[in-house]
Amino acid sequence: MKLTVQGWQNLVLAVLGTAVLGCSIAATILVGQADQVSNQLRDGVQPARVAAYQLQAALRDQETAVRGYLLTADPRFLDPYHDGRASETAAAEQIRQDLAGSDELLTDLDRIEAAAEQWRDEYAGPLVAGIVGAEQLDDASINEGRALFDRLRELFTVQNDHLTEARAAGLIELDEIRGWRDAVMIAMILTFVVTAVLLAVVMHNAVTRPLSALAAACRRITEGNFGERIIPRGPTDIRAIGADVEDMRQRIVDELEISRSARAALDEQADELRRSNAELEQFAYVASHDLQEPLRKVASFCQLLERRYGDKLDERGIEYIGYAVDGAKRMQVLINDLLTFSRVGRLNATTTEVDLNAVVNAAMINLATAIDETGAEIVLPADPLPTIDGDPTLLAMVWQNLIGNAVKFHRAGLAPRIVIECADGTGEHADKHLFTVTDNGIGIGEEFVDKVFVIFQRLHGRDSYTGTGIGLALCKKIIEYHGGTIWIDTTYTDGTRFTFTLPATPTTAPDLAAQPELEGSM
Known part of the structure; x- marks a missing residue:
């Protein structure tokens, strides 16, 4: 699979994102479960345990009130009995609210309430209602009532054990959830670390190493090693860059060959031009002296002719000699000016x-x-x-x-x-x-x-x-x-x-x- 640098980066980031998303979802679920268990312990089992103790205390208060009434026949001893009935009802209702959905724990409550009703129906209720007087109860009836309440005490123990077990199970489950949560967090951190290392390795192999090789080849080319070929490596886009650089190198080599040929031709032309200029300089110098010397002689001899034979020449002859002298002098001036013009910037x-x-x-x-x-x-x-x-x-x-x-x-x-x-x-x-x-x-x-x-x-x-x-x-x-x-x-x-x-x-x-x-x- 040929990927670009951006493709490799997107692949690594996609893997990282997927891992982080999965870990985040798992962590969210675990946190939700931990909150649920914690809320159940805080708002369910623990308040239910307190209400269970209140329920048991209310029933004990009823039993104690009945026993006191049995011993003294004083109706005032029955006040805790009636208060206990109200507390019993409130505590039972509280337990049902706290343990809603926990059928096993509510079964314990149902058994306790059933046993309490049996104790009241068969023993405490008739005595409190006056249907049976205290003097009418024999030892067998009292023992039977005591046995019925002992049954209640056994149910109290069962209920307390079950509530304790439910609390311990909740704490164990909460610890397990927290352990899973910590494991997910550690996995997320390890995913980040592994992904960072993987990204660094990918970037090194896919980007840094090919670019370093390309840069080293470019440096060697800039140092004059134009014959070194650049072999494209790495992801698609870096390979494309390497191919472009290789094309540029090849074009430079071609242009260099052309320029070398052109430089050689220019050097030959420059040498020829220097030789030509030197010859022109020499020609100008020689021409200036060789041309001016005859002109000076023409002018001198014309002037001598005018002085020696002036009295023998007519006006037209003297005029002709003047033209010749003037022409020779103007020719000298023209030659000097031409030499001056040609020497500007050169000599x-x-x-x-x-x-x-x-x-x-x-x-x-x-x-x-x-x-x-x-x-x-x-x-x-x-x-x-x-x-x-x-x-x-x-x-x-x-x-x-x-x-x-x-x-x-x-x-x-x-x-x-x-x-x-x-x-x-x-x-x-x-x-x-x-x-x-x-x-x-x-x-x-x-x-x-x-x-x-x-x-x-x-x-x-x-x-x-x-x-x-x-x-x-x-x-x-x-x-x-x-x-x-x-x-x-x-x-x-x-x-x-x-x-x-x-x-x-x-x-x-x-x-x-x-x-x-x-x-x-x-």
Whole structure:
């Protein structure tokens, strides 16, 4: 029979309940019988014995009164006789009430009453009624009366013996019932003890031992022995749990094999990627030097041509030489900016606690000339900017590019005004700082809010504004490297408002030696 843990428990409890119920019924019956016997002794036999003594005393009083009257012929001696008759009647009635249902004991009473009536009819009654005078009784009549009353005394003895025997039998029966009651109580206690032991054994064999074996197998699996099979044991539900755990183990083993294969492939790809990155780094370094050297030579020789043969060239020739020099210089700037963009977060990266107040001040110092020339006003927040984890040089490039763009793209005839604000992020930006850089410049069209963050994407010609178009792309890459995001707030129409987030959980020790002194391209 395959039972669950609950089934075994219900079975043991059912056996316990049945045993307790049976013992309770037996104990109730025995207690009822004990009460019945005790009540019979208390309210039946014992009062009957007292009433029997009263009955016998009443008859003796009658006999004594008759004997006194016989000796003295004084009628006053007959008063106890009449009182005895009344006491006799009351005592007999009391005995019949107390011994109702005890026919054997009532038979003794009937015999005594019959003998008493015979004594009164044949001897005491005529004498008391005056039918026969005391002087008329001879010795034979007196002896006959005495014999009749002696018969009564014998019946008294029989009645007393029977009542004593009935009391003793009741006490014996009461003791037997109490013994059975005690035996039932002991059996009930033993049933509880045996059932508790049985329940403990069942729970140990059906629950504790299978669960312990399952737990031990699970521990060995967690320690890395994934090849160990789990054999279901115990009740049905624990076996089902063991089967489920075995299925889970098998699935883990299968997934582990797949993950090992995938990890091996990923390791190969990672190695390949590291080799590729190393080659790209080497290529970028070589390309930066190998490309810039010819450009420097082109620019130098063009300038030499202009100085040596300037008086022999016409205006168009001098213009062509200027184009060549300008193109070479712009190519150098583009190469340097591209190298800077590719190195974000990869080369010489540091992570420390960065005070953004110092970073913004460093950026403003780098832009001091442009700020003074345009008369720009930079409004810092009333509360100090927070301290975050990051690379101080890269973060300085972010502020330098954003503030520099706000100064560069100002409206003609209007001094730039840049407002920097900081607040705690909410919703999807919870646990982050939310920064805004707002200016009153020419603004950016809504259709270009994504294009401006693409590398080398320009919205204006080189004749209008200088730069390579890498500044905002660099800002986006640096902020995302630090775990934040950047976007343009299109709801602001009086200029441009850049909004970006940075994580607000500094955990590293401050690096006092790190100084934000890198100038970025705008």
